[in-house]
């Protein structure tokens with residue numbers, strides 16, 4: 400691990416998340432502002448060559464895990480080809496994808512061949528009408544079918560974990576937590592409940608946030624005590640199991656139990672901006688630098704400076720709610 404990706408708080412950044420596009424085939428209420436977002440021309444997004452160049456540069460400096468996200472990464476026509484190019488970079492030990500799964504099923508065999516090791520599928524409800532309310536589109540059937548296909552292809556094992564991400568909103572889907580957990584009785588999924596986070600345009604109100612402690616209590620009321628499983632300092636989720644169940648339950652409590660101290664993540668947005676913190680508005684356009692002819696040394700200098708400027712922790716949910724940042728759909732989670 401070089402010093403370039405180690406910050407002032409001795410956090411070593413080994414995990415890079417890359418947005419492939421800001422476009423999406425869903426309109427989730429907590430992510431996409433109701434008014435939509437101004438659509439950037441595709442030329443604003445990094446090309447596959449630019450993405451591979453940056454991936455190689457970061458991997459040479461110690462990154463071992465790369466996640467593709469968005470927007471919806473799979474609406475980009477060359478998403479599978481990009482996955483294959485990154486999967487082939489020496490030093491990439493884990494290649495991950497976060498997707499809403501609408502376009503996943505047909506692309507899964509090619510993604511697996513590209514080296515996809517970690518698959519996260521976003522799904523907030525098991526009811527079709529709620530799916531429509533939450534995502535402003537139909538599609539529950541495709542998501543469930545893609546999950547089945549992923550299990551059949553060998554995802555849902557320690558080598559190829561399959562995680563289901565559900566953002567929990569009070570009064571919308573907070574009565575479904577025990578049903579999601581019941582899914583893990585026989586199926587080796589990790590169901591992860593995410594606290595609702597404030598981003599520009601998502602109408603965040605802290606009354607809609609369901610804190611981890613409350614989520615856990617509602618699950619334990621049905622399934623009994625959850626058993627904590629050991630984790631790593633860089634984990635975003637705290638993981639539990641209902642004793643005897645095949646799968647696990649995770650909580651991502653960015654708001655009530657921030658995990659900044661162990662953060663090992665860096666982000667590149669679809670339009671090529673480098674972000675050292677999901678909640679930090681500071682960004683540098685690596686795209687503009689590359690298109691103006693920056694050498695790898697120039698990029699190193701910029702990246703190193705940004706990493707050294709990373710703050711110890713985010714500012715807390717009330718400050719974040721009042722801070723200007725991008726909408727989530729343009730950051731990529």
Ligand code: SAM
Nearest residue numbers: 430469470471497498499521564595596727732
């Ligand atoms: N389109 C892909 C998907 O939905 O999986 C990838 C991009 S999406 C922005 C990445 C993750 O961010 C999803 O799991 C989504 O649920 C989560 N997310 C979006 N807005 C959020 C918010 N306001 N609070 C918490 N999680 C959010």
Ligand code: SF4
Nearest residue numbers: 423425427430470499
């Ligand atoms: Fe699209 Fe994912 Fe955001 Fe939903 S959470 S609008 S699927 S980018």
